[in-house]
Amino acid sequence: MSAPCPDAALGPWSTRPAHRAWLAARADTLFDLFGSRTRDPRGGFFELDRTGAPKTGPDLVRPIHLTARMAHCFAIGTLLGRPGAPEMVDHATRFLWERHRDPAHGGYFWSVGETGAADATKQGYGHAFVLLAAASAFCVGHPLARPMLDDVSEILDRRFWEPEHGAIAEEFAADWTPVPGYRGQNSNMHLTEALMAAFEATGETVYLDRAESIAERIIHRAAREAGWRVPEHFSEDWEVDRDYRGNEMFRPSGTTPGHALEWARLILQLWCLGDRRHDWMPPAAAALFERAMTLAWDPAHGGLFYTLDWEDRPAKRMKLWWPHCEGIGAAHFLNAHVPGGWEADYRRLWGVVDRAFLDRAHGGWQEECAEDLTPAFTLFPGKGDIYHALQACLIPLYPATASLSRVIAGDRG
Numbered sequence: 001m002s003a004p005c006p007d008a009a010l011g012p013w014s015t016r017p018a019h020r021a022w023l024a025a026r027a028d029t030l031f032d033l034f035g036s037r038t039r040d041p042r043g044g045f046f047e048l049d050r051t052g053a054p055k056t057g058p059d060l061v062r063p064i065h066l067t068a069r070m071a072h073c074f075a076i077g078t079l080l081g082r083p084g085a086p087e088m089v090d091h092a093t094r095f096l097w098e099r100h101r102d103p104a105h106g107g108y109f110w111s112v113g114e115t116g117a118a119d120a121t122k123q124g125y126g127h128a129f130v131l132l133a134a135a136s137a138f139c140v141g142h143p144l145a146r147p148m149l150d151d152v153s154e155i156l157d158r159r160f161w162e163p164e165h166g167a168i169a170e171e172f173a174a175d176w177t178p179v180p181g182y183r184g185q186n187s188n189m190h191l192t193e194a195l196m197a198a199f200e201a202t203g204e205t206v207y208l209d210r211a212e213s214i215a216e217r218i219i220h221r222a223a224r225e226a227g228w229r230v231p232e233h234f235s236e237d238w239e240v241d242r243d244y245r246g247n248e249m250f251r252p253s254g255t256t257p258g259h260a261l262e263w264a265r266l267i268l269q270l271w272c273l274g275d276r277r278h279d280w281m282p283p284a285a286a287a288l289f290e291r292a293m294t295l296a297w298d299p300a301h302g303g304l305f306y307t308l309d310w311e312d313r314p315a316k317r318m319k320l321w322w323p324h325c326e327g328i329g330a331a332h333f334l335n336a337h338v339p340g341g342w343e344a345d346y347r348r349l350w351g352v353v354d355r356a357f358l359d360r361a362h363g364g365w366q367e368e369c370a371e372d373l374t375p376a377f378t379l380f381p382g383k384g385d386i387y388h389a390l391q392a393c394l395i396p397l398y399p400a401t402a403s404l405s406r407v408i409a410g411d412r413g
Contacts, residue, residue, distance in 0.1 A: 004341050012335055012343045013350075014396040026358070027393040031077055033364045034070070034386040036084050042114070043095045045070055048383040050375075052362040055382065061118045063111045064100050067092050068129035069387040075136035076394065079408040086140065093137050093144050096130060105175050107155050120174035124160050124187035125250065127152055132194035135201040139405045149198065153207075156191075165238050166213035182244075183234040184251060185222075188214045189259060192266055193403075196273055200406045211270055212278070219263055219284055228284075228291040229255045229308075230263060242310050249379055252316060254309045257296035258323025264289040264330035265395075268337050272401045286338045289330050293345055296323075301372050303352045317371040318378065321357045324349050325392035336400035346396075353392075365389045 013019040038045045038054055044062040046054035071092035077085030100108045102120070110119040110126050130152045137145035159176060160168040167188050171179040192211045199207035222240060223230045232255060233244035245253050264285040271281035295312050296304045303319040304327070331346035356373040359366045367380035391404065398407040 005344050005347065008343065013347060014332060014335070020397055023393045023397055027390060029363055030365075030386050030390050030393065031074075031082055031085075033383070034073070036088065038070075039088065039091050043091075043099055044112075045092070048364070050362070050377060050382045052359075052364055052383055058114065061111050061113050062095070062099075064096070064108055064126040065129045066385060067095055067100070068126075068133035069385060071096065071133035072129075072136040073386045073390050075133075075140045075142075076390070076404050076408065078140040079405060089137055089140060089142055093133065093142050093148065096133060097144050097148055100130070101151070102174065106151075107159065107172075107176070108152070109174070117174070121179070122155075122159070122172040122174065122176065124168045124170050124184070125190060127156055127160065128187055128191035128194045131156065131191070132197050135194065135197035136405050138201045139409060149202070153198070161210070166210075166217050167238070168214075181236060182241075182246075183236060183238055185218050185230060185232050185234070186250060186259065188218060189263060189266065192270070196266075196269060197403050197405065199273065200403055208270075208273060212274060215263075215267060215270055215281075219267060219288070220280055223260070223263070223288065224284070228260070228287040229295075229310075229312075230260045230288070232256055232259070248316070252307045254307045254315045256307050256323075257292035257304055258306070258320070258326050260288040260292035261323060261330045262326040264292075265326065265333045268330075268333040268400065269402060271337075282338050285330070286334060286340065289327075289334060289342070289345075293327070298371070302348075303356065303369070303373055305371075318376055319352075319356070319369040319371065319373060320379070321353070321365050321367045322388040324353050324357065325388040328353075328392045329395040332396045333400040359383075 033052055038048065040046050044067055046056060049055055071089055074085045074088035074092065078089055099112050102109055107122040108126055108130050109117040110121045110123050112118055134145050134149035134152055138149055156168065159172065162169055168191060170182050170184050170187055173179060192214045195207040195211035217238065231240040233241045233251065235241055267281045267285040271278060295308060298305060304323045305314040306316040306318050306320050309315045327349045328346060331342045331349065334340065334342040335346065356369050357365050364383045366375050367383060368376045368378065370376040394404055398404065401407060
C-alpha cells in the first residue's frame with residue numbers, strides 16, 4: 001500500500017471532473033478504434049495491427065474470447081448510448097451463435113476460420129466469455145441473448161462444473177472427450193466475472209452461488225495458503241502444480257500478479273452482490289492487491305512485471321497493458337470499500353499507462369512493453385482487444401458495487 005496522497009483532502013481522482021472527462025475521452029477513443037471498421041462482413045471482427053489497421057485476408061482465425069469480449073464491450077457502449085454499438089452487439093452475438101456453436105455436439109469451438117472450426121476444442125475459458133457475452137447482450141435486449149445464456153449455462157452445468165471441487169474443468173475435445181491432467185484458475189476467474197454478470201442480468205441465484213464457490217476454492221483457500229499469491233495451475237484434484245509449463249499467454253508458469261489484481265476487484269464485487277455476508281472478502285482483496293503491487297512493481301523503470309517465479313523473482317520481465325488495467329479497477333474498488341492508501345496506487349498505475357501504454361501515434365493502447373517500457377511485440381503483435389482497457393477507463397466513473405452493465409443501467413443494488 002502506498003503512502004497517502006498530499007492532496008487527499010480534495011478526494012480521489014475518480015471524483016474530480018477533469019479526471020472523469022479524461023477517462024471518458026480515453027474510452028471514446030477505444031470505442032472509435034474498435035468500432036464498425038473492425039466488423040468483417042463475412043462474420044466476426046478484424047484484429048488490429050500495431051498501427052491500428054485491420055488485419056484482413058482469406059485465412060483469418062477468430063478466437064472465441066475476442067468475439068465474446070466485443071459483444072460485452074459494445075453492450076456497454078449500447079447502455080452508454082453510442083450510435084453503432086447495438087449493431088456491433090448483434091454482429092458479435094450472431095457470430096458466436098451461428099459460427100462458434102457446435103451443432104453436432106453442443107458447446108462452443110475455441111476458434112473458427114472461413115470454413116469451420118480452426119480449433120474445435122471446448123475450453124472453460126472460452127465458455128466463460130460466451131456466458132459474459134450472453135449476459136451483457138441480455139442487458140440490452142438482444143433477441144439471441146436469452147437462448148445463448150440458457151445454452152451456455154446448460155453446457156457449463158453439464159459438461160464443465162465439478163460439484164465435488166466447486167469449480168470447472170478446463171478442456172474437452174470437440175466430442176466432449178476430456179483432456180486430462182489440468183485444472184486452471186484463469187478460466188475459473190473469468191467464469192466468476194461471467195457468473196456475476198449472469199446473476200445481475202437474471203437474478204438467478206445459482207450463478208452467484210457458483211461464483212462464491214470458485215472464489216472460496218481459489219482465493220480463500222489456495223491464494224491464502226500461498227501467502228496471497230494466486231496459484232495458476234492445478235492437478236485434476238486441485239493440488240497446486242508449481243512446476244507447470246504451458247501457454248505463455250493463457251497459462252504462463254509461476255504466478256501472474258495481474259490475476260491477483262483482477263481477483264481483488266472481483267472479490268469486492270462478489271462481496272457487494274452477496275449482501276456483504278462473507279467477512280473474509282475485503283481483507284482478502286486488500287492482501288491480494290498489496291502483495292501483487294509489492295512483489296511485481298519494477299523499482300527501476302516502473303510498471304508491473306508480467307510473471308514471477310515461486311521465489312518472487314521476476315520471470316517474464318515484459319510489461320503488459322492488462323495487469324495495469326486490472327490494478328486500476330481494483331484500486332477503485334478498494335478505495336470504495338477498504339480504508340487505506342489505495343489512491344496513490346491508482347495514480348501510479350495511470351501514470352505508467354499514460355507514459356508507456358497509451359499509443360498517441362496510432363490510437364488505442366500499446367499492449368506490450370519491454371522491461372524498460374519501450375514498445376515490444378513478443379506476445380502481442382498488435383492491438384487485439386478492447387476489453388481490459390475499456391473497463392479500466394469506465395470502472396472508475398461508476399459506483400464500485402457491481403458490473404459495468406448493471407451500474408450504467410442505473411441498478412446499483
